[in-house]
Amino acid sequence: MNGLDWAALVLVIIGGLNWGLVGAFNYDLVAAIFGEMSSITRIIYILVGLAALYMIYFATKAGQD
Template sequence: MNTNWLDYTLLTLVIIGAINWGLIGFFRFDLVAFIFGNMSWFSRIIYALVGLGGLYLISLFGRIRSVDQA
């Protein structure tokens, strides 16, 4: 299975999550809650996917390191 699409998809999702956290930190504005409702089932799924995407992308450090050593 080619994980390249998975890497790009999750990276995009995590970037969107980071932008949302920036909006929360700077302006106290939660874009996900604004669009989907405050802690609705759908917003919770989005938060969970962003978190899982971040955990998966931790593996990116090891993959970058192995490419650098090759």
């Protein structure tokens, strides 16, 4: 795995844990740290979404090997 693969994996894990906290406890950790829909929070959400799309690509690429 290269650096982009690792970065995407970490972002997807962060996103998954955050959604778990939202679902279980109605607590958005990213918003709590960086502010409710601040610019940084929105950027993190966008990066997590892009990482998820990349992981879809990575999974299909890995399935072809």
